[in-house]
Amino acid sequence: MCQCLQGFEPKYLREWDVADWSNGCVRRTQLGCGVSNGFLQYSNVKLPDMRYCWFNESMTLDECRIGCLKNCSCTAYANMDIRGGGSGCFLWFGDLIDIRTYSTNGQDVYVKVAASELGRIGAKKLRRRTIAISLALLAGVFLTGLSLTIYLWKKKQKQQQHQISEGKSNESLELKMPAKPMKAKSKDLELRQFDFATITYATDNFSINNKLGEGGFGLVFKVTIRHISSYAVSLIVVDGLTSQLTINLERTILDQFLR
Structure with a gap:
């Protein structure tokens, strides 16, 4: 394909439009x-x-x-x-x-x-160079803005994910931990101790009349001690011997529920 040198133009433009380049180019300025x-x-x-x-x-x-x-x-x-x-x-x-x-x-x-x-060609080259530089600067600004937008978006996403994770952790802790720990009264936490003789006397030597029932761990008797409310006590027999420690422990636990 033919084309004119810089500073030249087709001699007959119509002929060039139909790919007839036989008459060539002429100077634009003599x-x-x-x-x-x-x-x-x-x-x-x-x-x-x-x-x-x-x-x-x-x-x-x-x-x-x-x-x-x-x-x-x-x-x-x-x-x-x-x-x-x-x-x-x-x-x-x-x-x-x-x-x-x-x-x-x-x-x-x-x-x-x-x-x-x-001068015209120089101005055209300068204009092209200016346009190229401007486009490069605009592209740089656009890419910088796009990169900053993507960075901020990703940062926001990470923050939201972190907040969601913290929320789930807090919910898990709330489910595991009671909303308000139960506090027992100081007097309820005091374990009252009675010797075996007192328990024997209070149950009328474990009389059948004071028997309330029996469970998987032994017999349950009603005891009445002067100046103290009635209690239920569990009696566990091991090899024919009654354990005083077990009596005290069972009595204390039942004491908390009967109150």
Whole structure:
């Protein structure tokens, strides 16, 4: 596909619209003689047709440039030999025909354009660079804002999960721990001790008349002690002997419930 060099435009735009490039491109701004002109460098290209070319093997590239600027008919210049930093000079006069762009192994050619085109092209490049920088900055701000938003969202999620976990732990502790520990009266915690003789007397020597019943651990008797309310006492017989310790313990437990 053909396209015009910078500073040039299609000679007949309608022909280009139908892919007819036979009439080529023309300068957008004509070169002036004796006024300031400049050059645009194109790299990796096939040099223009040599039909309207002049060369000098001893000139340097800088001398070649000065020579083209001084000659009002010169339209481009390039090195003859690119080896060893370049040597010799090609100067083109008139139309530049059959310039092609290569991906590699091309040469550099310098095309003369009007100074106003250089300013326009420079301004366009500057505008493109400004747009590129602005887009890069906007993208950076957007990505930074997005990253910050994601970070804050994740942090909030973690805090909510932590609060939920703490709530579950507290609920578990509330279920395990009683809402209010029961406090027994100090006098209830006092264990009243009676010797075996007192219990025997109080039950009328464990009379059948004072027997309240019997359970899996032994007989239960009603005891009455002066100045003290009636109690129930459990009597456990082990190998024919009555245990005083067991009597006291059972009496105390029953004492707490009967009260």
